[in-house]
Amino acid sequence: MQKIVVNAKPGGFGLSREAAAALGLEVAEERSFMQPYRVVGENALRRDDPRLVEVVESLGQGASGPNADLVVVCVPDGVDWGIAEYDGAEWVAERHRAWMPKESDVQGYEGVLQTPAAVVAPRRDIAALLAAEAEVAERAEATSDPNEPLPPHVTVIRGRSPRTDKG
Structure with a gap:
């Protein structure tokens, strides 16, 4: 000791x-x-x-x-x-060590908001972030099955919000 x-x-x-x-x-x-x-x-x-x-x-x-x-x-x-x-x-x-990511360190992940451009862009340019999000969303839409059931933790509400004022 x-x-x-x-x-x-x-x-x-x-x-x-x-x-x-x-x-x-x-x-x-x-x-x-x-x-x-x-x-x-x-x-x-x-x-x-x-x-x-x-x-x-x-x-x-x-x-x-x-x-x-x-x-x-x-x-x-x-x-x-x-x-x-x-x-x-x-x-x-x-004592612990910490490393901050640089753009060259970013590894891509498949999925919305997780492409390398989406991870790095917020520090640089919002337009690049939006473009990266749109590209991932389009790719996901093109490869997904619209008849596949949603995961159990997802809730979809259509119509008016239940918290509307009656007035």
Whole structure:
């Protein structure tokens, strides 16, 4: 298991003076926004640094600086992790990769609204989208059997809408 230190409450990561001394970090007695002092180099620490983990485990809440609640989170070995945060409260999250499609990456699918032109066109030209939709609809109409029953999930309503005003 990998052990990672995070701040569990809003406010932001911060070490106590005692934790800073145990890690050999300097404490600057200058006040900053909502902080009575500043630990020089605390943000450069790797959150999985064994020394940091040991200090937080041994000091418990005594390792937490002002506005912090430092905890050790265990993550399975081999997980590519990162620290996510909202308003200073942090958690460990598995990193994921994302690829955005380019026009050359689009693979065609048979069916309405799913030809390559229909998938890519909205970012470029609405006329191209409409042309692609019309072409697929015409091909589907030419190859379908009008006497084939509709799938059970399809409902066709003819005539007036049942929600008409009588007035």
